[in-house]
Amino acid sequence: MGSYEYKTYDFVTPEEQRTGAPARHPVVIVGAGPVGLTAAVDLAYRGVRSVVLDDENQVSEGSRAICWAKRTLEIWDRLGCAEPMEAKGITWKLGKVFDGDRHLYTFDLLPEPHHKHPAFINLQQYYAEEYLIDRVNALDAVELRWSNRVTAVEPDADKVTLTIETPDGPYRTECDYLIACDGARSTVRKLMDLEFVGRYFEDRFLIADVKMKANFPTERWFWYHPPFHEGPSALLHRQADDVFRIDLQLGPEVDPDEEATPEKVVPRLKKMLGEDVEFELEWVSVYRFQARRLAKFRHGRVLFAGDSAHQVSPFGARGGNSGIPDAENLAWKLALVLGGKAPDDLLDSYDAERVYAADDNLRITSRTTDFMSAKGAVPVAFRDAALGLATKWPFARALVNAGRLSTATVHWDSPLNTPDGDDWAGGVVAGQVCEDAPVNGDDWLLDHLGRDFAFLYFFGAEAPVPDGLSGLARLEIPVQPLVVVPQGEGATAGGLTALADSEGCAFARYDARPGSCYLVRPDQTVAGRWRRFDEAAVRAALARASCRDAVAPAAPQEQAAEA
Amino acid sequence: MADVPKLRADLGIAAPDDLYEALIKAHEGLSQEQSNLLNARLIFLLANHVGDDAVLHEAIAAAREGIA
Numbered sequence: 041m042g043s044y045e046y047k048t049y050d051f052v053t054p055e056e057q058r059t060g061a062p063a064r065h066p067v068v069i070v071g072a073g074p075v076g077l078t079a080a081v082d083l084a085y086r087g088v089r090s091v092v093l094d095d096e097n098q099v100s101e102g103s104r105a106i107c108w109a110k111r112t113l114e115i116w117d118r119l120g121c122a123e124p125m126e127a128k129g130i131t132w133k134l135g136k137v138f139d140g141d142r143h144l145y146t147f148d149l150l151p152e153p154h155h156k157h158p159a160f161i162n163l164q165q166y167y168a169e170e171y172l173i174d175r176v177n178a179l180d181a182v183e184l185r186w187s188n189r190v191t192a193v194e195p196d197a198d199k200v201t202l203t204i205e206t207p208d209g210p211y212r213t214e215c216d217y218l219i220a221c222d223g224a225r226s227t228v229r230k231l232m233d234l235e236f237v238g239r240y241f242e243d244r245f246l247i248a249d250v251k252m253k254a255n256f257p258t259e260r261w262f263w264y265h266p267p268f269h270e271g272p273s274a275l276l277h278r279q280a281d282d283v284f285r286i287d288l289q290l291g292p293e294v295d296p297d298e299e300a301t302p303e304k305v306v307p308r309l310k311k312m313l314g315e316d317v318e319f320e321l322e323w324v325s326v327y328r329f330q331a332r333r334l335a336k337f338r339h340g341r342v343l344f345a346g347d348s349a350h351q352v353s354p355f356g357a358r359g360g361n362s363g364i365p366d367a368e369n370l371a372w373k374l375a376l377v378l379g380g381k382a383p384d385d386l387l388d389s390y391d392a393e394r395v396y397a398a399d400d401n402l403r404i405t406s407r408t409t410d411f412m413s414a415k416g417a418v419p420v421a422f423r424d425a426a427l428g429l430a431t432k433w434p435f436a437r438a439l440v441n442a443g444r445l446s447t448a449t450v451h452w453d454s455p456l457n458t459p460d461g462d463d464w465a466g467g468v469v470a471g472q473v474c475e476d477a478p479v480n481g482d483d484w485l486l487d488h489l490g491r492d493f494a495f496l497y498f499f500g501a502e503a504p505v506p507d508g509l510s511g512l513a514r515l516e517i518p519v520q521p522l523v524v525v526p527q528g529e530g531a532t533a534g535g536l537t538a539l540a541d542s543e544g545c546a547f548a549r550y551d552a553r554p555g556s557c558y559l560v561r562p563d564q565t566v567a568g569r570w571r572r573f574d575e576a577a578v579r580a581a582l583a584r585a586s587c588r589d590a591v592a593p594a595a596p597q598e599q600a601a602e603a
Numbered sequence: 604m605a606d607v608p609k610l611r612a613d614l615g616i617a618a619p620d621d622l623y624e625a626l627i628k629a630h631e632g633l634s635q636e637q638s639n640l641l642n643a644r645l646i647f648l649l650a651n652h653v654g655d656d657a658v659l660h661e662a663i664a665a666a667r668e669g670i671a
């Protein structure tokens with residue numbers, strides 16, 4: 041089918057299965073979807089080895105996810121795999137909303153310049169997975185095992201034991217931690233008998249990927265009362281390779297099998313695209329969407345991430361784009377715990393933060409889906425009232441919900457946050473992902489963050505680099521000091537990395553004054569911030585962000601080992 | 604701490620009978636469906652004009668009180 045050639049990946053008998061010698065892995069990841077693969081690459085980036093098990097031997101069938109958000113791209117960039125994605129994907133930031141023939145409004149998801157990554161790219165999920173697999177295969181620290189189906193999970197206090205079915209028969213393996221990234225129908229979730237609570241939306245949607253030569257701009261076009269379709273809504277969005285995603289809302293009463301047949305699909309698409317537009321059907325599916333999550337994402341040594349933990353309706357592109365940050369959130373915490381630098385409790389903060397994020401995404405996508413599938417006289421009246429007012433009354437455009445596209449969740453109440461003690465009028469709050477900014481002319485701030493904890497010190501003549509700054513790098517949990525210097529000012533960074541604020545964006549986006557400083561977690565999220573450097577406060581915030589009682593300077597031999 | 608109510612209970616409109624009549628008149632000749640639409644539009648226009656979330660949520664709760 042279609043323009044994409046599905047590669048298959050060979051099953052190779054795992055060493056431990058061949059020899060029968062029992063193995064114990066620090067981390068096993070179930071599922072080589074976007075989330076499992078990202079988790080594996082991020083763990084490798086932090087020096088943690090993992091084994092990834094997938095029951096199939098190829099990438100995702102059909103394109104499924106197409107819209108990848110700026111935050112996802114930033115994470116993939118840190119992991120060295122954004123480049124092929126952005127080269128192949130289609131960059132976009134504008135969305136248009138129509139009611140019938142009327143254009144109601146246009147939204148711009150990244151109205152300001154000076155960001156390394158676009159608001160969104162559109163790239164078929166099979167490509168995203170393929171590029172992630174290429175990345176994984178270049179890493180020694182990840183062993184990707186195709187045609188390995190997990191059939192039993194035995195969680196214990198000190199390990200997790202798995203039974204895995206392969207073309208060579210079953211084998212067993214052990215790990216310190218198991219990450220279940222095995223998707224919405226998660227086997228691990230079922231084996232552990234965990235409830236996946238929530239609701240489904242009654243309406244069915246026809247999702248079609250169509251290849252055609254067409255001049256539609258690379259914008260997201262969304263219709264209410266589409267003139268070419270009898271259902272309540274429609275969506276058109278370009279992907280790579282001249283493939284277009286089309287969603288047509290069908291309502292609750294249709295027969296999903298019949299609706300997925302070319303006899304039904306082709307006439308619907310012709311009505312939309314015009315009788316004489318030539319197109320090829322790449323992929324068709326009829327969906328009913330869900331909004332569910334696990335009550336907890338951490339169950340002892342088993343951690344759930346991505347669709348296995350939460351499932352949302354796709355309007356807003358918040359499925360994959362919240363799963364990728366799950367993986368990032370978990371990776372640095374597992375690395376610290378496995379490295380003996382943080383207590384196991386740190387993993388509870390994964391649960392706290394990502395359950396919060398899931399709830400945020402569930403609420404937002406459910407509101408969209410409810411708006412789209414309004415049922416009954418009064419909900420329909422409210423929806424049509426918002427649509428009817430929107431052309432003439434600018435305020436009403438905000439009420440029209442045609443999808444609220446994915447942005448990074450702010451973990452406002454995270455137990456890892458140190459709340460503000462000083463006065464701030466904006467900037468980046470504790471629990472929020474760092475804003476990017478151009479530095480040193482052709483470089484980016486985010487490219488300097490994310491390896492370890494980092495400390496951003498905003499320099500000014502009246503706030504010279506404090507003595508204690510360089511010592512942060514020698515704490516038990518090292519913190520990399522970075523000095524942001526206003527453009528044109530001489531960098532007296534005292535041997536530390538200096539970043540020139542080329543466009544003034546860093547100072548502006550961080551509401552910084554000379555002496556302002558930020559402690560940044562390995563997932564590029566702010567842990568705390570101050571108007572002037574206070575080493576004790578920074579160390580207390582670091583302890584809090586790693587669930588330790590305190591963080592002392594490292595013992596001399598440990599420093600030597602790391603040097 | 605119980606929030607101090609912000610929704611006014613004293614009379615705020617100058618000519619209550621005129622308002623009442625205008626509301627009824629606005630619906631004349633409309634089907635039930637059209638009336639629902641008019642009411643919904645009116646609510647949005649007024650809500651945006653009021654603009655105060657606390658007042659609006661109090662008003663929603665007050666309107667619902669005692670109905671079911």
Ligand SMILES: Cc1cc2nc3c(=O)[nH]c(=O)nc-3n(C[C@H](O)[C@H](O)[C@H](O)COP(=O)(O)OP(=O)(O)OC[C@H]3O[C@@H](n4cnc5c(N)ncnc54)[C@H](O)[C@@H]3O)c2cc1C
Pocket residue numbers: 070071072073074075076093094095096100104105106107108165188189190191221222223224226227228247327345346347348354357358359360361362363
């Ligand atoms: C129509 C549609 C449109 C979407 N659009 C977007 C979008 O634009 N943007 C976005 O971000 N998201 C979108 N999504 C959501 C997105 O596809 C998912 O959120 C994403 O695939 C989740 O990734 P995952 O890695 O958690 O799970 P999956 O991609 O489902 O991967 C799970 C993997 O686990 C494997 N597996 C399952 N059971 C076992 C087992 N027992 N043993 C071993 N392996 C196993 C499976 O083979 C699979 O490879 C869309 C979804 C749909 C359906």
